[in-house]
Amino acid sequence: MPSHYAFQLESAFDPAQLLALLEGDWTLAEEPAARRRYECADSFDWRLHGEGLSLVLVRVGNQRRWELSRTGGEALVVPAAQGLPALQESLPPGALADALAEILPPRALLARAVVDTRVRRWRLVDAEGKTVLRLAEEEGTAASSDGGRGTRHVLPRRLLLRPLRGYDDVGEQVAFHLEAGLGAARVPACPCAPAYHATGVVPGSYSSKIRVPLIPALTAAEAAHRIFLHLLDTLEANVAGTRADLDSEFLHDLRVAVRRTRSALSQIKGVLPEDRTATVREGFNWLGQVTGPKRDLDVFLLQFPDYRDDVPADLREDLAPFRSFLREESAKERAVLARRLASPHFHTLLKEWRSFLEAPPDLDAAENAARPVKAVADARIWRLFRRIIEAGRAMGDSPAPEQLHELRKDCKKLRYLMEFFASLYAAEALDPLIRALKGLLDILGEHQDLAVQAQHLESFAERMAAEGRAPARTLLALGALVGRLMERRAEVRAEYAAAFAAFAATENRAAYRALFKPPPDAPA
Amino acid sequence: MKVLAVYSIKGGVGKTATAVNLAHLAARAGRRTLLWDLDPQGASSFYLRVRPEVDKPRKLLRGKRPLADAVKGSDFEGLDLLPADPAYRRMDILLDEAKKPTVQLRRLLEQLEGAYELLILDCPPSLTLVSENVFRAVDAMLVPVIPTPLSLRTLHQLLDFLAAEGLAEVAVWPFYALADRRKRLHQEILDSRPDTRVPLLSTVIPYHSEVERMGLHRAPLAEYAARSPAATAYVALWREVAERLGLAAV
Numbered sequence: 006m007p008s009h010y011a012f013q014l015e016s017a018f019d020p021a022q023l024l025a026l027l028e029g030d031w032t033l034a035e036e037p038a039a040r041r042r043y044e045c046a047d048s049f050d051w052r053l054h055g056e057g058l059s060l061v062l063v064r065v066g067n068q069r070r071w072e073l074s075r076t077g078g079e080a081l082v083v084p085a086a087q088g089l090p091a092l093q094e095s096l097p098p099g100a101l102a103d104a105l106a107e108i109l110p111p112r113a114l115l116a117r118a119v120v121d122t123r124v125r126r127w128r129l130v131d132a133e134g135k136t137v138l139r140l141a142e143e144e145g146t147a148a149s150s151d152g153g154r155g156t157r158h159v160l161p162r163r164l165l166l167r168p169l170r171g172y173d174d175v176g177e178q179v180a181f182h183l184e185a186g187l188g189a190a191r192v193p194a195c196p197c198a199p200a201y202h203a204t205g206v207v208p209g210s211y212s213s214k215i216r217v218p219l220i221p222a223l224t225a226a227e228a229a230h231r232i233f234l235h236l237l238d239t240l241e242a243n244v245a246g247t248r249a250d251l252d253s254e255f256l257h258d259l260r261v262a263v264r265r266t267r268s269a270l271s272q273i274k275g276v277l278p279e280d281r282t283a284t285v286r287e288g289f290n291w292l293g294q295v296t297g298p299k300r301d302l303d304v305f306l307l308q309f310p311d312y313r314d315d316v317p318a319d320l321r322e323d324l325a326p327f328r329s330f331l332r333e334e335s336a337k338e339r340a341v342l343a344r345r346l347a348s349p350h351f352h353t354l355l356k357e358w359r360s361f362l363e364a365p366p367d368l369d370a371a372e373n374a375a376r377p378v379k380a381v382a383d384a385r386i387w388r389l390f391r392r393i394i395e396a397g398r399a400m401g402d403s404p405a406p407e408q409l410h411e412l413r414k415d416c417k418k419l420r421y422l423m424e425f426f427a428s429l430y431a432a433e434a435l436d437p438l439i440r441a442l443k444g445l446l447d448i449l450g451e452h453q454d455l456a457v458q459a460q461h462l463e464s465f466a467e468r469m470a471a472e473g474r475a476p477a478r479t480l481l482a483l484g485a486l487v488g489r490l491m492e493r494r495a496e497v498r499a500e501y502a503a504a505f506a507a508f509a510a511t512e513n514r515a516a517y518r519a520l521f522k523p524p525p526d527a528p529a
Numbered sequence: 530m531k532v533l534a535v536y537s538i539k540g541g542v543g544k545t546a547t548a549v550n551l552a553h554l555a556a557r558a559g560r561r562t563l564l565w566d567l568d569p570q571g572a573s574s575f576y577l578r579v580r581p582e583v584d585k586p587r588k589l590l591r592g593k594r595p596l597a598d599a600v601k602g603s604d605f606e607g608l609d610l611l612p613a614d615p616a617y618r619r620m621d622i623l624l625d626e627a628k629k630p631t632v633q634l635r636r637l638l639e640q641l642e643g644a645y646e647l648l649i650l651d652c653p654p655s656l657t658l659v660s661e662n663v664f665r666a667v668d669a670m671l672v673p674v675i676p677t678p679l680s681l682r683t684l685h686q687l688l689d690f691l692a693a694e695g696l697a698e699v700a701v702w703p704f705y706a707l708a709d710r711r712k713r714l715h716q717e718i719l720d721s722r723p724d725t726r727v728p729l730l731s732t733v734i735p736y737h738s739e740v741e742r743m744g745l746h747r748a749p750l751a752e753y754a755a756r757s758p759a760a761t762a763y764v765a766l767w768r769e770v771a772e773r774l775g776l777a778a779v
Binding site for chain 2: 134136171
């Protein structure tokens with residue numbers, strides 16, 4: 006692709022002015038005016054932006070095309086079969102799908118901003134009557150995401166140059182005259198950055214990671230309010246996408262926010278008033294429960310390709326009825342969940358929690374409320390770490406599955422605590438500790454997940470059989486899959502002892518002690 | 530990328546008109562198409578208003594300069610052109626200097642893989658080292674045949690040559706072009722269906738003065754005489770060829 010040029014114009018483009026500057030025999034032939042729509046596409050968590058990519062769905066008349074560009078690079082242009090939102094599997098196979106395969110899934114591409122323009126068009130024609138350059142002057146407005154509704158923001162007028170292949174020198178010449186002769190300012194060809202700027206959309210603004218800036222002198226209650234508010238923001242940001250089921254990550258992130266809130270409620274002790282935390286805990290337990298069934302089905306659908314590879318080759322096709330079952334059940338659970346997330350109970354829960362968190366904290370409400378957050382964080386993390394080490398040692402090298410499950414829960418709490426309070430510690434000291442913990446957690450997590458998946462598979466198989474939805478060979482395939490999952494679980498389990506030993510190693514313990522152990526006179 | 534040559538031993542059979550119109554229709558059907566004008570006369574280039582001239586043609590043919598460097602965008606979305614160059618008159622000599630001279634072109638075309646879905650070669654008439662290179666590089670050869678004994682004879686000559694060179698496997702798709710039903714000879718041959726040894730495509734491109742006017746308009750037929758019988762026939766020919774190449778619209 007030849008490079009595109011774009012210029013910002015202060016006033017309407019005057020073809021005669023440009024022709025006067027060009028040497029030689031040129032004409033500018035005006036073409037019929039058109040309308041052009043750009044939909045700036047990215048995932049909810051800005052994965053493309055994070056990779057320095059920008060993707061636009063351009064619509065002219067009834068033709069649609071994708072334009073993918075890397076900052077400062079040439080654009081990849083591909084005809085588009087369908088609009089937004091779009092999942093990876095709905096992209097046309099080829100260069101675009103390949104470029105996004107490692108970046109996008111399982112997220113969907115959404116329209117993050119929409120630009121509508123009126124376009125005046127010209128062709129620059131040489132002495133042979135050959136078109137060598139296309140010019141388009143665009144005037145338009147931008148709106149955030151949904152395009153039709155919401156406020157429209159006027160964008161600066163632009164002139165776009167597209168030299169035809171093999172005529173780049175003409176493009177350069179015209180660009181030079183526009184800049185030097187007509188004082189036009191060169192701007193990026195992709196219209197998304199100005200559209201985001203005009204609509205107030207901030208690329209990269211959402212992340213599922215915990216990012217709460219705290220300072221050690223803050224009271225524990227103030228810090229707790231900030232942490233909970235951050236989690237509540239994340240939860241609320243994911244409600245609409247979960248209800249519409251745009252992709253499976255909305256529900257996943259929503260559930261993580263719920264789980265982190267529940268963990269924080271139990272771990273940040275003696276900081277918020279007890280009556281309040283009891284009500285909220287109850288509400289969030291409910292939320293954890295009602296969001297579970299849909300997520301379980303999502304996980305099965307996401308893992309389906311792997312499951313397929315896990316059963317013997319001659320049974321693979323027999324898993325198809327299972328996939329249909331999952332899809333049907335997922336559609337049902339989606340409707341149930343959408344109702345729950347639209348219920349007054351849900352809205353009241355979030356509303357009351359928010360108004361409590363946004364009010365100034367009550368520093369007399371609980372014993373630790375007025376203490377410096379750093380002291381409280383140190384004490385909680387140190388205590389939980391020691392509990393994990395003691396429990397792990399007591400379990401020995403071949404613990405019961407329930408013991409591993411308990412250990413996993415504690416490890417997860419520890420990880421959340423370190424993440425909530427991360428800004429209080431030097432990253433170079435904290436990050437290795439989180440990584441080491443993650444190594445152990447991965448094994449404990451997989452061990453537990455495989456057991457849960459096997460259980461679910463068995464109950465799905467029973468239901469399918471009872472409802473006459475599974476041929477015998479499908480049940481055989483599911484049986485084979487359960488067997489494979491249990492084998493994998495045994496393999497994972499064999500790795501546990503070494504993983505725990507690494508976590509409980511002298512250096513790791515010393516590092517925890519150095520970072521978190523409170524002075525001997527500190528209150529517990 | 531599918532490679533289609535429009536080829537005839539004999540000149541003046543409507544070869545360039547076929548190459549340009551098919552390339553234009555392919556691009557209009559959404560197929561990224563490149564037309565390579567291998568004929569030093571440069572008629573394809575002329576029709577598409579591109580100067581028949583390539584910077585450093587020798588380096589290009591020896592693979593020392595990327596083919597993509599010499600590509601020109603046509604006025605039509607999705608259709609690019611590799612223009613002709615007078616130096617192509619000596620292409621035989623250039624190819625003969627290389628190692629394995631008969632597969633030089635096939636090697637060169639590897640560069641274009643992925644960039645285009647269809648490459649159409651507008652070949653010079655003759656039976657030379659250039660044509661032999663073409664035979665070894667293509668998925669199929671589209672051969673226009675005027676319904677006259679002489680034109681049919683050149684088709685047989687081509688088939689004989691291919692058989693003698695061990696290239697009998699090359700797909701040869703002849704079709705009648707410049708067919709003029711007012712001429713008794715044409716009419717007789719169209720009716721009597723003489724043995725062509727390989728099956729003819731079912732489309733017949735009729736003689737029509739609008740085709741000759743391509744040189745005045747310097748544009749494919751569909752751009753200025755879309756409803757003419759010849760333009761309609763080219764659409765039918767494209768459908769037949771696309772189907773056989775696996776490039777039909779889904």
